[in-house]
Amino acid sequence: MKDQAEMDNSMPTPSKISASGVQVYYGDNHAIKDVNVEIADKTVTAFIGPSGCGKSTFLRCINRMNDTIDVCRVEGDIRIDGEDIYDPKVDPVQLRAKVGMVFQKPNPFPKSIYDNVAYGPKIHGLARDKAELDEIVETALRRGAIWDEVKDRLDAPGTGLSGGQQQRLCIARAVATEPEVLLMDEPCSALDPIATAQVEELIDDLRQRFSVVIVTHSMQQAARVSQRTAFFHLGNLVEMDDTDKIFTNPRDPRTESYISGRIG
């Protein structure tokens, strides 16, 4: 793990998220084994790896979504802007307002499109009046690249949209609370190629404002959207480097066999 730390030091921007010695247990199952990761601000970082390798589990550690699972136990140190997010003083609820999340399956609430997006700003008191809330919703929907499609039917239920639109609505919903980090857990796995392309384009835009961490099964997607890529295997972080380097010249033989399709 030493050479990895050296590698991370060579990164151009300072780390937004820095994790060291992270262990995750589901009951007796040791799901994440001693993972060290540095994630830079305003970049897209992709987590790749075969199913069950722990990449989603690790993602859920970053906003403490694993707290909602009773048997899950997290050890080690995860810092965002130098602040330990597992410190007892940290309220996971406030942390999640800062670290947004988009899930594998689009999960709009059974509310109107407007209320779906306004939900986060409302509970965090981000808007002083209705006009301000309207503005936040519009900005978020524009950032979610879905404004033009839904601006005439903001009162329609969010569940009535198509799958790709729903996922972009969920991204807009996550963006509306002005997070600093956006976690995406296989955001395109339930979408068709056209919707996938739209979401990927969106991810590239989002990089201007947030640090984006995306878990994906598609190596092409990782190559297209990310600047940094981490390869997980059996709960270990095997290798993390610039995306170009991982896909052209990986250092670890396991990475090479995974990206060339021999393990997975």
Next chain:
Amino acid sequence: MTLITSPLALTLLLAVAAYWLAKRRAISAAKGDVRSLAALPTAYGTNAALSVVIPAFVGFILISLYSGLAPRAEDVAPLSKTWFILVPAVLGFVGAIALSTKDFRARTASERWILALLMGASGVAILTTIGIVFSMLFETFNFFSQYSWTDFFFSTKWSPNFRGDSDLGILPLLWGTLYISFIALLVAVPIGLFSAVYLSEYAGPRMRAFAKPAIEVLAGIPTIVYGLFALVTVGPLLRDYFAQPIGLGDSASSVLTAGLVMGVMLIPFVSSLSDDIINAVPQAMRDGSLGLGATKSETIRQVVVPAALPGIVGAILLAASRAIGETMIVVLGAGAAARLSLNPLEAMTTVTVKIVSQLTGDTDFSAPETLVAFALGLTLFVLTLGLNVLALIIVRRYREQYE
């Protein structure tokens, strides 16, 4: 009795015989090569057995219905009962055996019989409902030919007597019914809903495994036992500590007594149904809300409960129709005095109690004082039917489609 049981026994024997014969016949038609048959040999057997049993059963139902409706039981000769069962059975037997050829698709045919059986079973419930409505309708017509319907629906006085000048206004009874049901729901809905939220969202698996059945035990208590509880405990308690000190009356039986106890009875309905519905809200909804930085209670209030709301409303309306139809708790808890009053500590009564009291004792089925029970029953039926239909519409219209 033997005359009815023996044709049934005969039918069963015939069915067993049909099973074996059809199976044999199919195998011999295939000349030993079972694969050349259009269906498995057992399918031929099953089809034949069903072809005997189901027509015989239909015949049995028809003749039973006829002898039930016939003006005099002697009109139906015992022999014709036997014929009604055995003739369809034998016809089915002969037909099924004759059909058991190589190309006969016995599996599809036997599945059609089973489909008919399933449809028949669901038909029984619907037909019974229609039958109930009709039997009530006839008597209600009789009643309204003797008593003015405007007096029945709009008179505020209920004082039946058998001298012939009774006032039979439904309003005091309807008022009592709705008042007591309202109090019952006021108790049952918040408690039931809160306990459902606790059980489904907060309780650990072990707590849940204990608490859910414990609450459901409440649903298994006979209502007469609740009534006793109202009579000996709740009623005197309310009288001694509320009604008398405040000066609102000194009756142990009151609307509040019956309402409170009925509310307790309804808690398991609301909580158990709501709990199931809340559990059906997908975890993805909760994750989405928590992932946005909502607290657990914000998630429950703004996402989980709204998503489950149509089902919860359905559960509440179901509880409401139980409350409207409840009798025993009212008799023992609220008394039998028909009264239009706002005071919840006064004795009142409901439609169901008056139906019972009009039909017990020496009754003369031509007097309006007796026949009024059917009009009351029909009104009640329409009321609860309306509530159930409303519940169905709400549930159907607002049901979220989860994948």
